[in-house]
Amino acid sequence: MTSCLLSYGQDKEIDQNHPTTEDMVSKIQTDIDPEFMYEYQQTKFVPPEGKTLLIMGQTVEDISEYRAHFKGQPTPGGWSAYWGIPEFSGVRKAHKNETGASQDHQMLVEDFPNTVIQSAMWMVGKWEVAKNAGKGQYDDVIIKYSNWAKAAKRPIYLRIGYEFDGVHNELEPEAYVKAYKHIVNLMRAEGVDNVAFVWHSYAAKPYKDYPLSAWYPGDDYVDWVAISVFGHAYGGTDFGPYCDDVLAFAKAHHKPVMIAESSPIQGIDKNSNAVWDQWFVNFLSFTYQKNIKAISFITTNWSKASIDGISEWKDSRLNNNAQVAKAWFKETNKARYLKQSPKLFKDLGYLKP
Template sequence: MAICKSTIQNKVIFLTTVLLFFLPPLLWSQEKTTKDSESTEPSIENMLSQINTEVDPEFVYNYEQTKFVPPPGKTLLIMGQTVESISEYLENFPNRKIPGGWSAYWGIPEFKGIAESHKNNTGTTQNHQMLVDWFPDTVVHSAMWMVGKWNIATFAGKGDYDKVIKKYAAWAKSTDRPIYLRIGYEFDGPHNELEPESYVKAYRRIVDVLRKKGADNIAFVWHSYASKPFKDYKLSEWYPGDNYVDWVGISVFGHAYGSADFGPYCDNVLNFAKEHGKPVMIAESSPVKGIDKENIEVWNQWFVNFFSFIYNKNIKAVSFINENWQKLSIPGIQHWKDARLYTNEKISEAWFQETNKERYLKRSPELFEQLGYPKH
């Protein structure tokens, strides 16, 4: 059936008129919906305002027999924990301030991952000397792996690894900077199977050897898992004594989900530190359920509690592990997820706005002086 040209033109004019009438309100409605959606996501300022910055006066006390403690109202900021994750961090945040220190790990049976690179069975690399070479005016946060399994702690207590400790002492002295050494970190964690008696004996021997070799730039950190302990031993049974401990450390992983109250086991460690006049550091921390790319829920679920805890409990040093846990072959953490800050731009921006505050000590020519480390 033939359709005349004028009829088609009339229909086109009609449809055009309808579109011109209805399209602007539709576009405006879509734009408003988008803006309304964006406005429901809090601003960075609002995210930071959720942090409780009040300090519990109960945790402001005098420190005894310790070293390299930040001044009142200050917290040393440390990041970690492998060559790969540190390099990746620098690539993603090239213009951010460098933290006051970096973390590295090694095992007491062998002098590896200290003076040169060493790739371990998790597929990651450790290199203490890299931290010294790359980052002047920063501290080294050194974690010594020592467990009860395979009689590692027993051998250490008998002196089987004294040669390794002496090499470490020589290297530590050569760095001429503060080193925070965590001897047998997470000593009370069930995964380490450390018996208190063998742990204390090994810890004391290690400290005695390091002191005898003149490694005076090492602060000794007694690092608790701050969770249900191995065989329900009392915390005090693992304690080497005030003369052997400069700092008390805790781990913060699942602890921070839910509230700034990290539970009775953590409270027990904090109170023990207070009773013995030792400063507390968060020696390891990470939001192990992951940082989502699409939302910022983890900020209120974990980061707000984490930072509130730092303020409330007067934490003097904090080490954050910027890691994709799913890439690591570590038994027992298969359910842990990607917790790297750059997974979510808004989370990372809030992180840096908080840690850029003067409270957090970062790399600077004045850092060592602030920590009471003598210039040589």
């Protein structure tokens, strides 16, 4: 960190062989780079200055296991869930995919009052999904989702075509932008006002090396900019040029930044706390330094996910390691992190009808 950073922490000598929870947390650099403290424009549901919204995910099974292991811990401020634009599944009722993982937005509404939902809409270039969305082929699904969202009566952060620039999604910018705008216009026409629209970059080498700006639908259509953080955090707090580009773009367009997906993909070992220094310290220090306004952490066993391209990802459940989990909660239980609360919606600027 340079001397221009605003420091809210102090150095402490640590026993590297037998670190306490306090020792582990003290390694997090809580400096905020003034460069990332800027005014936001044309956005919604942004935490107050000095606050970060805490979200956890990402399947019904992951969330249930998390709650079972950490009953004494505060409920996060929100939960993440997924669905796909071609069909209205996993929203109003549970849907289990071929891997055995389930999604259920409505369960999150019913079981967790005073929390938000971070909703990920799957939309890719393959199978002409994005093209069909832009042509209105899935309008009936969007209308059903709009009706559900209005009935939820809570802030919803909708990631339209999440990781739009990821090579794995094969999204052509023109088709993506057209589909994104069509979806937002339709939801607005349906009277949806409790959804913040999130433009989520993979923050890695982009599909066909298109420039980031090629996928941008415009300030009027974007409330938040988001990134994914997986392997990024293993090399320190410099997450690379592609991540830097997204953060600079967000600042130029006066948008808050969310880490929409994050996980230590090399796993959380049951018998070693090494992942804390190797990933968590960097990840959490980055969130302070870059003034990240929301983080979504995925606690899951990636080796059982059966997702193309991640065959080497490992078991990253927090409950694998009690000491790492204690350090995580020692940090995230700070007042900085917005969690479930009767005043959460007010803090986010949402007035429940």
